[in-house]
Amino acid sequence: KAGVTQTPRYLIKTRGQQVTLSCSPISGHRSVSWYQQTPGQGLQFLFEYFSETQRNKGNFPGRFSGRQFSNSRSEMNVSTLELGDSALYLCASSTGQGVLLQETQYFGPGTRLLVL
Amino acid sequence: LAKTTQPISMDSYEGQEVNITCSHNNIATNDYITWYQQFPSQGPRFIIQGYKTKVTNEVASLFIPADRKSSTLSLPRVSLSDTAVYYCLVGDVANAGGTSYGKLTFGQGTILTVHP
Numbered sequence: 001k002a003g004v005t006q007t008p009r010y011l012i013k014t015r016g017q018q019v020t021l022s023c024s025p026i027s028g029h030r031s032v033s034w035y036q037q038t039p040g041q042g043l044q045f046l047f048e049y050f051s052e053t054q055r056n057k058g059n060f061p062g063r064f065s066g067r068q069f070s071n072s073r074s075e076m077n078v079s080t081l082e083l084g085d086s087a088l089y090l091c092a093s094s095t096g097q098g099v100l101l102q103e104t105q106y107f108g109p110g111t112r113l114l115v116l
Numbered sequence: 117l118a119k120t121t122q123p124i125s126m127d128s129y130e131g132q133e134v135n136i137t138c139s140h141n142n143i144a145t146n147d148y149i150t151w152y153q154q155f156p157s158q159g160p161r162f163i164i165q166g167y168k169t170k171v172t173n174e175v176a177s178l179f180i181p182a183d184r185k186s187s188t189l190s191l192p193r194v195s196l197s198d199t200a201v202y203y204c205l206v207g208d209v210a211n212a213g214g215t216s217y218g219k220l221t222f223g224q225g226t227i228l229t230v231h232p
Contacts, residue, residue: 042223042225043160092159104150107160109157109159110159
């Protein structure tokens, strides 16, 4: 099976812009979670989608949003970018029991976003 | 909220056993403890998961005492390729207004360096 794929792998934006990141889960996986990783804060959970619905969320401002399509592919959007949004954004998929039940997450390689 | 604490870094030599301890004093009754491994520029990879006592798989063992306030990841006979960051993960759920919020709490990670 192909692993989790994320596009693009690298992205440079300027403050105030918005960005959309894409994630394709492993075939058959219905849950997609997003994480932000920075040197200062480490790995932080953003949100989780299951069956096109946001099921769980972390403590991030409303500028961070996402959605999931019927084929389980997911997109994450960040509006009004700030310098502090520079990070590695990781997507992970699982079969569907979801984050809360501690199901094994399969991570993609990430999208590295640089905000100038 | 279940917060985790791990040593920032550890050093070892090839062939040695490495034990990394994670503290999670406020772990909830339903929480599982999961460990992930992350190499540079890659997403984390699942290593092992447990609830109590001892769990062993082909790559590691996980020891959890009866009070579950800590856990120890044991890597037998490490090699150079085990050099990575190791994360301890504990599930956490808060309910507010009928909406369930799931927030996975990652430790800051332990940088394990294996020397020849």
